[in-house]
Amino acid sequence: MExxxxxxxxxxxxxxxxxxxxxxxxxxxxxxxxGSFFAFLLSIPASIKALSSPFSVPLYEFISLGNYTxxxxxxFDPLSSLTASLVCLIATLIFxxxxxxxxxxxxxxxxxFYAYLSFFLFSMLMIVLSDNLLGMFFGWEGVGLxxxxxxxxxxxxKYATNSAFEAFVMNRxxxxxxxxxxxxxxxxxxxxxxxxxxxxxDAVDPKLLGLAVLLLFGGAVGKSGQFPLHTWxxxxxxGPTPVSALLxxxxxxxxxxxxxxxxxxxxxxxxxxxxxVAVIGGLTALFASLSATSHTDIKKIIAFSTMSQLGLMxxxxxxxxxxxxxxxxxxxxxxxxxxFLSAGSIIHAFHHHVHEIYEVGGLKKxxxxxxxxxxxxxxxxxxxxxxSGFWSKDLIIGSAYEVSFGLGVxxxxxxxxxxxxxxxxxxxxxxxxxxxxEHFEEEPKESxxxxxxxxxxxxIGSLVVGFFEGWYVGVLGxxxxxxxxxxxxxxxxxxAGIGLAYLVFVKRVLDPEKxxxxxxxxxxxxxxxxxxxxxxxxxxxxxYMLYSKVLYTVGxxxxxxxxxxxxxxxxxxxxxxxxxxxxxxxxLYLLFLSVGLSGxxxxxxxxx
Amino acid sequence: xxxxxxxxxxILSIILFGLGVxxxxxxxNLVTILMxxxxxxxxxxxxxxxxxxxxxxxxxxxxxxxxxxxAAVEAAVGLGIIVAIFRLRKVESSDELTDMRG
Numbered sequence: 085m086e087x088x089x090x091x092x093x094x095x096x097x098x099x100x101x102x103x104x105x106x107x108x109x110x111x112x113x114x115x116x117x118x119g120s121f122f123a124f125l126l127s128i129p130a131s132i133k134a135l136s137s138p139f140s141v142p143l144y145e146f147i148s149l150g151n152y153t154x155x156x157x158x159x160f161d162p163l164s165s166l167t168a169s170l171v172c173l174i175a176t177l178i179f180x181x182x183x184x185x186x187x188x189x190x191x192x193x194x195x196x197f198y199a200y201l202s203f204f205l206f207s208m209l210m211i212v213l214s215d216n217l218l219g220m221f222f223g224w225e226g227v228g229l230x231x232x233x234x235x236x237x238x239x240x241x242k243y244a245t246n247s248a249f250e251a252f253v254m255n256r257x258x259x260x261x262x263x264x265x266x267x268x269x270x271x272x273x274x275x276x277x278x279x280x281x282x283x284x285x286d287a288v289d290p291k292l293l294g295l296a297v298l299l300l301f302g303g304a305v306g307k308s309g310q311f312p313l314h315t316w317x318x319x320x321x322x323g324p325t326p327v328s329a330l331l332x333x334x335x336x337x338x339x340x341x342x343x344x345x346x347x348x349x350x351x352x353x354x355x356x357x358x359x360x361v362a363v364i365g366g367l368t369a370l371f372a373s374l375s376a377t378s379h380t381d382i383k384k385i386i387a388f389s390t391m392s393q394l395g396l397m398x399x400x401x402x403x404x405x406x407x408x409x410x411x412x413x414x415x416x417x418x419x420x421x422x423x424f425l426s427a428g429s430i431i432h433a434f435h436h437h438v439h440e441i442y443e444v445g446g447l448k449k450x451x452x453x454x455x456x457x458x459x460x461x462x463x464x465x466x467x468x469x470x471x472s473g474f475w476s477k478d479l480i481i482g483s484a485y486e487v488s489f490g491l492g493v494x495x496x497x498x499x500x501x502x503x504x505x506x507x508x509x510x511x512x513x514x515x516x517x518x519x520x521x522e523h524f525e526e527e528p529k530e531s532x533x534x535x536x537x538x539x540x541x542x543x544i545g546s547l548v549v550g551f552f553e554g555w556y557v558g559v560l561g562x563x564x565x566x567x568x569x570x571x572x573x574x575x576x577x578x579x580a581g582i583g584l585a586y587l588v589f590v591k592r593v594l595d596p597e598k599x600x601x602x603x604x605x606x607x608x609x610x611x612x613x614x615x616x617x618x619x620x621x622x623x624x625x626x627x628y629m630l631y632s633k634v635l636y637t638v639g640x641x642x643x644x645x646x647x648x649x650x651x652x653x654x655x656x657x658x659x660x661x662x663x664x665x666x667x668x669x670x671x672l673y674l675l676f677l678s679v680g681l682s683g684x685x686x687x688x689x690x691x692x
Numbered sequence: 693x694x695x696x697x698x699x700x701x702x703i704l705s706i707i708l709f710g711l712g713v714x715x716x717x718x719x720x721n722l723v724t725i726l727m728x729x730x731x732x733x734x735x736x737x738x739x740x741x742x743x744x745x746x747x748x749x750x751x752x753x754x755x756x757x758x759x760x761x762x763a764a765v766e767a768a769v770g771l772g773i774i775v776a777i778f779r780l781r782k783v784e785s786s787d788e789l790t791d792m793r794g
Contacts, residue, residue, distance in 0.1 A: 667790060668789075668790030668791060669786065669787060669790060670725070670786050670789070671716065671717050671718070671719075671720070671725075671786055671787075674713070674716050674717050675717045678713050678717070
């Protein structure tokens with residue numbers, strides 16, 4: 085039964101991938117939705133069973149290595165089964181939404197898109213449910229491949245293919261570290277099975293374990309778009325919006341956080357390495373939210389917000405608060421998917437021709453449902469009571485204050501920025517003058533209901549999921565109290581951020597354009613992600629390109645080609661020289677014969 | 693009886709052989725080339741016979757007889773070929789027979 089959770093997406097991937105062209109695009113989409121929906125249905129009884137007692141499902145033994153056998157299997161415990169349900173639910177909703185979003189592309193081999201989506205879901209479920217590190221690595225690579233294919237889905241656009249390349253390369257760096265982490269774990273524990281590893285955690289050398297943990301975390305940094313492997317995440321917005329929503333909520337970037345939570349017993353026994361996790365997470369959270377305050381791309385602002393929220397999750401993991409990190413991952417999946425789908429709804433209304441928030445404005449009147457869902461998502465992200473983000477973020481802020489007051493203030497500042505940038509985006513797009521009139525003749529219309537229904541379901545989810553906080557934390561074997569003072573202060577801080585955005589972008593107390601002009605250096609720095617992207621693209625990638633060009637012109641063109649061409653030129657030259665000897669004259673041949681013979685005789689005589 | 697020394701035979705043989713080869717190289721007339729070849733063959737005969745007389749053996753003389761037979765055959769076949777070429781192509785110079793050119 086439980087195996088169906090990963091089998092349904094796999095089957096729909098195979099069916100759509102192999103026969104999608106014959107089936108047509110709409111049936112392919114329906115098969116994809118059904119595949120993930122059945123997986124979701126099956127994951128519910130599995131979760132209920134796992135909540136009472138964790139269990140394993142061995143599937144297949146594929147390589148026997150003398151004293152160790154590599155196996156493929158699933159492991160269900162509260163963490164993995166609840167995450168699997170979450171992934172399937174969000175994926176199902178996004179798949180339904182994508183039918184509406186991709187409608188204009190139907191008939192252009194869009195079945196490929198659905199095959200990739202199913203594969204994406206299957207790979208993510210492999211990561212979540214695998215009972216050993218190798219199966220996890222398989223899924224890890226699978227989501228990397230699927231994200232590459234989906235980010236570069238509009239492959240006629242140079243920007244999209246470049247972004248896909250960038251995502252793949254950045255992930256590759258992370259995957260490389262992760263693979264070495266797996267080697268280190270196998271070296272230390274002699275096993276890749278999660279349960280066996282957890283049993284032996286105390287028995288191994290903590291210093292080596294710390295190194296292994298850091299390597300594994302390197303994989304999470306790549307996959308979750310944390311500093312310094314972050315630049316692919318905003319550029320991944322080149323893909324279709326449902327892909328961004330999927331990538332940023334339930335699959336792909338969540339894999340990094342989930343992996344750390346999954347292997348938390350190992351991470352816990354290497355506290356020095358956990359500090360690295362916390363520092364990287366905190367740094368990314370601040371860095372990304374500062375970038376988000378200045379960016380103007382509709383989807384990139386939300387992408388930076390994902391980066392920043394993932395940073396907060398890593399920070400929570402780093403300070404030893406696994407349950408709140410995972411709970412934030414859960415709530416984040418809802419409201420981030422919602423925000424992306426709302427942004428996609430706006431993009432869809434303008435026939436996929438808007439990208440900047442300043443290209444639109446005053447959309448509240450035209451798209452009331454999108455307006456409502458976007459603001460539900462934004463309120464949840466900002467952490468306003470009683471939306472889901474409030475509950476999960478409050479847990480993280482509470483843990484941060486427990487560690488030190490400074491860290492608490494830091495997290496509060498990040499959530500202030502979060503509230504500011506997401507409402508900046510919302511206010512610019514939905515209020516103010518109707519800037520889109522300059523570019524578009526027709527009036528924007530609300531999206532079709534096949535797109536609105538998943539958005540509404542996610543909006544309801546973003547509203548109510550927060551109330552399961554106590555239950556979720558309890559299920560993961562933890563206990564948390566809501567600190568009233570922290571709760572109130574964090575809501576006040578979030579409201580301050582919203583208020584600032586409201587004053588600037590709706591009331592225009594300060595003219596935003598003039599403000600940008602006067603703070604131009606700072607604005608540019610934030611917008612350019614502190615020039616890290618420029619650094620990577622221009623200096624690292626550009627330097628590498630230059631290096632290759634030099635190697636090409638000198639090594640390839642001169643040296644190797646010179647050798648090859650030189651040998652053929654030399655052969656031709658010698659041929660032309662010696663051809664003159666072959667004139668077909670018997671007398672000359674005789675002369676050569678006698679000269680050669682005399683030479684040989686002379687040689688033998690002189691040799692003595 | 694006074695023996696002719698071996699060196700005399702060999703020197704004569706070398707001179708004749710050299711003349712034969714020289715003739716084959718420098719002359720263009722096909723019949724002359726054939727004659728030069730005969731000269732070279734007979735130079736070898738002299739060397740064989742001279743060496744035999746010096747050593748008191750008979751092998752060289754047998755070999756010389758073989759070579760004489762061979763030279764006769766060669767002359768017959770060679771002349772036949774030359775006549776055939778002359779009939780076919782109306783040439784008698786080896787310079788004009790460059791079909792073996794590579």
